[in-house]
Amino acid sequence: MPLIEGRGLHLYPSLIDPDTTLGLIEISSVRATLDTTETGLMNPNARADIAFNPDSQLLPVALSAGILAAGVGPRGGLISGRSAAMLLDGWTREDMALRAPAAVYVSWPKMGINRTPGAKAAQEQAQFRKDRLLAIRDAFEDARAYAVRDAAKDERDVKWEALVDAVQRKIPVVVHADGVDEIRAAMKFAREENLRLILLGGRDAWRIAGEITCPVIYTHMATVPRDDEPYDVAYRAPGILARARVMVALSCGGGAAHVRNLPDFAGRAAAWGLPRLQALQAITIVPAQLLGVADRLGSLELGKDATFFLADGDILDTRTHVLRAWIGGREIDLKDRQKVLWEKYRNRPTR
Amino acid sequence: MKFLLLLFLLLSGATHEKAQAPRRFAIAHVTAHPASRPAVEDATVVVVDGKIASIGNLHPPKCR
Numbered sequence: 279m280p281l282i283e284g285r286g287l288h289l290y291p292s293l294i295d296p297d298t299t300l301g302l303i304e305i306s307s308v309r310a311t312l313d314t315t316e317t318g319l320m321n322p323n324a325r326a327d328i329a330f331n332p333d334s335q336l337l338p339v340a341l342s343a344g345i346l347a348a349g350v351g352p353r354g355g356l357i358s359g360r361s362a363a364m365l366l367d368g369w370t371r372e373d374m375a376l377r378a379p380a381a382v383y384v385s386w387p388k389m390g391i392n393r394t395p396g397a398k399a400a401q402e403q404a405q406f407r408k409d410r411l412l413a414i415r416d417a418f419e420d421a422r423a424y425a426v427r428d429a430a431k432d433e434r435d436v437k438w439e440a441l442v443d444a445v446q447r448k449i450p451v452v453v454h455a456d457g458v459d460e461i462r463a464a465m466k467f468a469r470e471e472n473l474r475l476i477l478l479g480g481r482d483a484w485r486i487a488g489e490i491t492c493p494v495i496y497t498h499m500a501t502v503p504r505d506d507e508p509y510d511v512a513y514r515a516p517g518i519l520a521r522a523r524v525m526v527a528l529s530c531g532g533g534a535a536h537v538r539n540l541p542d543f544a545g546r547a548a549a550w551g552l553p554r555l556q557a558l559q560a561i562t563i564v565p566a567q568l569l570g571v572a573d574r575l576g577s578l579e580l581g582k583d584a585t586f587f588l589a590d591g592d593i594l595d596t597r598t599h600v601l602r603a604w605i606g607g608r609e610i611d612l613k614d615r616q617k618v619l620w621e622k623y624r625n626r627p628t629r
Numbered sequence: 630m631k632f633l634l635l636l637f638l639l640l641s642g643a644t645h646e647k648a649q650a651p652r653r654f655a656i657a658h659v660t661a662h663p664a665s666r667p668a669v670e671d672a673t674v675v676v677v678d679g680k681i682a683s684i685g686n687l688h689p690p691k692c693r
Contacts, residue, residue: 607678
């Protein structure tokens with residue numbers, strides 16, 4: 279049996295960003311490379327794993343940071359579609375899909391009234407919000423009715439069919455909500471509809487940490503605080519939530535190019551009050567649990583996939599390098615575009 | 630003919646086997662961070678068929 283000498287090295291389970299658009303975006307300013315969003319408001323039948331590009335140049339960059347798996351979620355509309363848990367190395371999207379669908383994505387409407395000059399009339403905004411909330415509720419109630427239809431007689435409807443797993447609590451509903459009012463409204467809605475809720479975003483969740491009854495995927499580690507907020511609020515929020523016994527996962531916020539910053543974000547959360555083990559868990563086992571893949575990934579335990587990496591130091595320290603990585607016991611190539619360019623310009627001849 | 634077919638299958642299987650990365654290996658004397666519990670110093674992690682077969686302060690397995 280081949281033996282790898284690990285003296286002085288650190289072995290970590292795959293880091294997992296639970297909410298990215300990896301494989302759905304290549305260059306955000308080039309429209310032809312964007313596949314995050316379907317047209318219209320109700321697209322529960324849209325599947326991120328179908329749109330996933332296994333040849334994205336952004337995947338090796340994430341791999342180089344120890345992120346060997348990620349949640350990939352759709353964007354836009356009210357019900358954006360269904361996410362997937364994907365490995366970030368493989369030949370085809372079928373090879374790379376760990377679990378699809380993993381969750382239904384809902385984008386919660388803004389609950390406040392915009393009173394800045396030039397904004398629409400308050401009454402018009404309130405009506406707009408009411409219509410959107412009604413549309414979300416109707417969708418889940420239609421799906422519940424669809425789940426008990428007579429399949430032999432009634433027509434198939436792919437939209438409501440896509441929501442059946444969510445209304446039957448087989449998969450969670452990930453609601454994108456940042457403000458206190460949106461978070462409270464989303465939690466109330468999930469209680470009334472008996473859904474498995476996961477909050478995504480959670481910018482102001484720390485303000486009502488004691489009220490939060492569901493897991494939070496916190497995406498605001500790099501968000502500039504508002505004028506009336508402490509300068510370090512973005513970094514302290516995960517620790518505040520954890521102390522209130524909220525299950526917290528960290529995410530880079532749905533981007534594709536910045537997923538590599540995930541270990542740095544966990545390091546910052548650890549420096550601002552989140553215990554170090556919990557900070558590591560927020561980017562490993564907790565995202566694995568939220569994506570429904572904790573039986574295979576997220577920790578180094580007997581019987582789990584050998585999906586891990588060797589690093590030359592503490593992965594929460596930004597100076598640490600990932601040296602080697604394996605997915606299911608298969609060693610993967612950690613070369614990426616940034617390393618290729620670094621080599622190229624490092625070896626540029628001088629005149 | 631049957632012999633040739635069998636030979637072909639055996640050879641192609643062998644080639645395929647060769648192309649696969651070893652899925653049995655061990656990493657010894659590493660600081661393992663299981664995430665489900667605190668770090669384990671000087672750990673050995675054994676991988677068999679792509680799965681973690683053991684993890685802990687074990688003696689390194691017989692190796693080449």
